[in-house]
Amino acid sequence: xxxxxxxxxxxxxxxxxxxxxxxxxxxxxxxxxxxxxxxxxxxxxxxxxxxxxxxxxxxxxxxxxxxxxxxxxxxxxxxxxxxxxxxxxxxxxxxxxxxxxxxxxxxxxxxxxxxxxxxxxxxxxxxxxxxxxxxxxxxxxxxxxxxxxxxxxxxxxxxxxxxxxxxxxxxxxxxxxxxxxxxxxxxxxxxxxxxxxxxxxxxxxxxxxxxxxxxxxxxxxxxxxxxxxxxxxxxxxxxxxxxxxxxxxxxxxxxxxxxxxxxxxxxxxxxxxxxxxxxxxxxxxxxxxxxxxxxxxxxxxxxxxxxxxxxxxxxxxxxxxxxxxxxxxxxx
Ligand code: NDP
Numbered sequence: 001x002x003x004x005x006x007x008x009x010x011x012x013x014x015x016x017x018x019x020x021x022x023x024x025x026x027x028x029x030x031x032x033x034x035x036x037x038x039x040x041x042x043x044x045x046x047x048x049x050x051x052x053x054x055x056x057x058x059x060x061x062x063x064x065x066x067x068x069x070x071x072x073x074x075x076x077x078x079x080x081x082x083x084x085x086x087x088x089x090x091x092x093x094x095x096x097x098x099x100x101x102x103x104x105x106x107x108x109x110x111x112x113x114x115x116x117x118x119x120x121x122x123x124x125x126x127x128x129x130x131x132x133x134x135x136x137x138x139x140x141x142x143x144x145x146x147x148x149x150x151x152x153x154x155x156x157x158x159x160x161x162x163x164x165x166x167x168x169x170x171x172x173x174x175x176x177x178x179x180x181x182x183x184x185x186x187x188x189x190x191x192x193x194x195x196x197x198x199x200x201x202x203x204x205x206x207x208x209x210x211x212x213x214x215x216x217x218x219x220x221x222x223x224x225x226x227x228x229x230x231x232x233x234x235x236x237x238x239x240x241x242x243x244x245x246x247x248x249x250x251x252x253x254x255x256x257x258x259x260x261x262x263x264x265x266x267x268x269x270x271x272x273x274x275x276x277x278x279x280x281x282x283x284x285x286x287x288x289x290x291x292x293x294x295x296x297x298x299x300x301x302x303x304x305x306x307x308x309x310x311x312x313x314x315x316x317x318x319x320x321x322x323x324x325x326x327x328x329x330x331x332x
Contacts, residue, residue, distance in 0.1 A: 128162025
């Protein structure tokens with residue numbers, strides 16, 4: 001069945017509120033789940049709702065947290081999310097961040113003690129749509145083995161980038177540092193689908209195509225081997241060492257039943273390109289995009305999502321009968 005985006009948003013908000021989130025914060029977190037379903041990013045859509053709900057119910061994440069925001073330097077905001085969701089911290093810091101980039105030409109946001117359980121592109125797209133270059137990264141619990149190591153230390157650590165286009169939605173890419181996101185491994189496990197070789201290892205460090213072996217004590221591999229490992233390392237430095245968040249391997253959730261989100265950090269960098277290239281920046285972006293398209297590139301990152309979004313806005317979002325009836329009861 002299909003339901004309207006607004007109905008899905010309302011149902012998810014109610015489920016979050018029913019599990020301890022304050023009404024002021026619920027729309028912010030619900031919006032990232034809805035955006036993922038709407039745009040076809042299924043690994044971070046409704047599939048993640050049980051994780052949000054159980055993490056809230058367990059007390060592992062605080063749905064009532066009010067972030068504390070400080071100006072650490074003229075173009076650097078420091079945020080303590082107080083064990084709440086990262087989307088709330090970003091929303092509360094957003095006005096000051098925008099004022100900062102307008103004033104200084106660049107602004108950074110360093111957030112700690114936050115939980116990010118979603119795709120990253122919803123965080124960056126609004127800034128890129130407003131004309132800024134934006135780079136954002138977060139770390140997660142230890143989930144990958146790198147550089148020949150045998151134990152998980154770094155997270156699947158995603159990074160997203162956005163830049164404006166002239167008269168078109170921005171180019172936005174968003175990718176994990178692992179060959180596959182944990183969310184996609186969970187989808188493969190539910191569908192009883194084997195993984196491609198080269199994605200993960202089992203608890204003994206042996207290559208495996210079994211998603212359950214990866215999830216139960218195994219690990220994911222970084223994309224492009226050592227190079228993906230280096231990106232994951234950089235993200236852990238900027239999102240954790242810099243912000244003051246716990247590293248993924250310092251996770252303390254083991255004794256808390258239902259604690260599925262990662263208590264971690266987030267780093268975001270904004271640049272106002274008009275400060276260097278004036279209005280010519282978007283023309284330069286367009287020249288590059290047009291050369292890529294002329295060279296056979298089928299689409300720019302983000303275009304698939306925009307196309308799916310247009311369909312969902314017209315026809316509604318596909319949802320299973322089971323998910324719909326669970327949502328109606330405030331669950332999933
Ligand atoms: P994907 O491999 O699905 O996609 C990576 C990027 O490549 C996307 O921007 C995608 O654009 C683009 N892309 C893919 N194919 C093409 C193509 N043929 N042409 C042009 N662009 C293309 O992402 P991942 O599996 O690595 O990550 C999935 C999600 O998981 C991300 O949203 C990430 O933020 C999230 N994640 C969240 C974590 C958390 O702790 N919160 C941890 C790790 C990951 P498009 O969208 O248009 O297809």
